[in-house]
Amino acid sequence: xxxxxxxxxxxxxxxxxxxxxxxxxxxxxxxxxxxxxxxxxxxxxxxxxxxxxxxxxxxxxxxxxxxxxxxxxxxxxxxxxxxxxxxxxxxxxxxxxxxxxxxxxxxxxxxxxxxxxxxxxxxxxxxxxxxxxxxxxxxxxxxxxxxxxxxxxxxxxxxxxxxxxxxxxxxxxxxxxxxxxxxxxxxxxxxxxxxxxxxxxxxxxx
Amino acid sequence: xxxxxxxxxxxxxxxxxxxxxxxxxxxxxxxxxxxxxxxxxxxxxxxxxxxxxxxxxxxxxxxxxxxxxxxxxxxxxxxxxxxxxxxxxxxxxxxxxxxxxxxxxxxxxxxxxxxxxxxxxxxxxxxxxxxxxxxxxxxxxxxxxxxxxxxxxxxxxxxxxxxxxxxxxxxxxxxxxxxxxxxxxxxxxxxxxxxxxxxxxxxxxx
DNA sequence: GAAATATCGATAAATTTTTATCGATTCCTA
DNA sequence: TAGGAATCGATAAAAATTTATCGATATTTC
Numbered sequence: 001x002x003x004x005x006x007x008x009x010x011x012x013x014x015x016x017x018x019x020x021x022x023x024x025x026x027x028x029x030x031x032x033x034x035x036x037x038x039x040x041x042x043x044x045x046x047x048x049x050x051x052x053x054x055x056x057x058x059x060x061x062x063x064x065x066x067x068x069x070x071x072x073x074x075x076x077x078x079x080x081x082x083x084x085x086x087x088x089x090x091x092x093x094x095x096x097x098x099x100x101x102x103x104x105x106x107x108x109x110x111x112x113x114x115x116x117x118x119x120x121x122x123x124x125x126x127x128x129x130x131x132x133x134x135x136x137x138x139x140x141x142x143x144x145x146x147x148x149x150x151x152x153x154x155x156x157x158x159x160x161x162x163x164x165x166x167x168x169x170x171x172x173x174x175x176x177x178x179x180x181x182x183x184x185x186x187x188x189x190x191x192x193x194x195x196x197x198x199x200x201x202x203x204x205x206x
Numbered sequence: 207x208x209x210x211x212x213x214x215x216x217x218x219x220x221x222x223x224x225x226x227x228x229x230x231x232x233x234x235x236x237x238x239x240x241x242x243x244x245x246x247x248x249x250x251x252x253x254x255x256x257x258x259x260x261x262x263x264x265x266x267x268x269x270x271x272x273x274x275x276x277x278x279x280x281x282x283x284x285x286x287x288x289x290x291x292x293x294x295x296x297x298x299x300x301x302x303x304x305x306x307x308x309x310x311x312x313x314x315x316x317x318x319x320x321x322x323x324x325x326x327x328x329x330x331x332x333x334x335x336x337x338x339x340x341x342x343x344x345x346x347x348x349x350x351x352x353x354x355x356x357x358x359x360x361x362x363x364x365x366x367x368x369x370x371x372x373x374x375x376x377x378x379x380x381x382x383x384x385x386x387x388x389x390x391x392x393x394x395x396x397x398x399x400x401x402x403x404x405x406x407x408x409x410x411x412x
Numbered sequence: 413g414a415a416a417t418a419t420c421g422a423t424a425a426a427t428t429t430t431t432a433t434c435g436a437t438t439c440c441t442a
Numbered sequence: 443t444a445g446g447a448a449t450c451g452a453t454a455a456a457a458a459t460t461t462a463t464c465g466a467t468a469t470t471t472c
Contacts, residue, residue: 017404025388064419065469082411096306110407174409182231192409198223201316203380203398205288270449271439
């Protein structure tokens, strides 16, 4: 594993989650070792590139004639991605997508704990999937109390900027935005756009 | 706009949806022209890169002192992305996420028509958001009748590979997969992974 | 136990992508 | 109407990324 002096290239870092997904699939099949050639074939990459990527994020070398040990690799990749320490997050908007995010159990695998959701509509307040849904105006209080810095924005387009502003003033510093809207945020707040329509459109156009 | 001899770089193509999202936001604000410097500032890119990107996908040049005409740009970007011809898609899985996808009205903006959903559970069959939900075993028939080639996979992890196989044998050639599972597909079938947990995890780790 | 072979890791070359520089153009203002 | 200022587009340089090549090594097979 490289230290800070030799940072991992962005292009490599962007591929790590895909490696992790693939390796977990192999591990579930009971595969113990996997070669760079096999990874490359299955994932549509080049074997040389795979070896280079893995050498940058994993300390343990691959073994000639065998390849890489799957479980060791998974452990190293998770450590690289920071899945070994926990982060709290909240969901803003308890409609279809918001509820799906609230109930989704897959976050636990990535060191993320989704605490609760918020919504302006009184009829959405209550609980879903075993987690509470609060009125949006309690966001500042609850975010501050739990020191939550990450929010998932799952509100309609028209409400997105307002909800974003509320989140930012409540101390949120990173936003995963599902609304198809470009958000204006202060310096230092990170926004990641996850436009499901774009994802589908790109797939169609390939 | 470049022709086939000079294909648009992959890195540029990957940024086009972000440009489009930004430009639509500006258009909604009533902005008529926008400079490369303004785009770069708001989107966190370099002005030179923005000009290069835009010159590759838009035929109309920017004008000194004014910048680029927003509506013209939007039109060109949409044409580049293929949003000017329609594609049908189906959703497999009518749980929380599947229903959200079925009811989401944003696809229309991208030339995508979500036809219906499928689910194995009888109690999910019926309709949602004005669109029908069929039993999964009707997928081959309906996909063939409508010549649908694109599917959104929104089923639990344990059902993903089986649903994928069913989709492929029903003639589906492109899959947007939300299940956190690596799918094995025949040659020629495209899979795009959209792991919401990974998206959130990456945001946390940045 | 020795040869064959599959695989790795490192170095180097090629390609792609980003960034810098600068003259040309057009609009705004006095 | 002339000067100034902001912006574009093109060319060139720099950086990043991908791909190719090859000797070294460990496992398998005979």
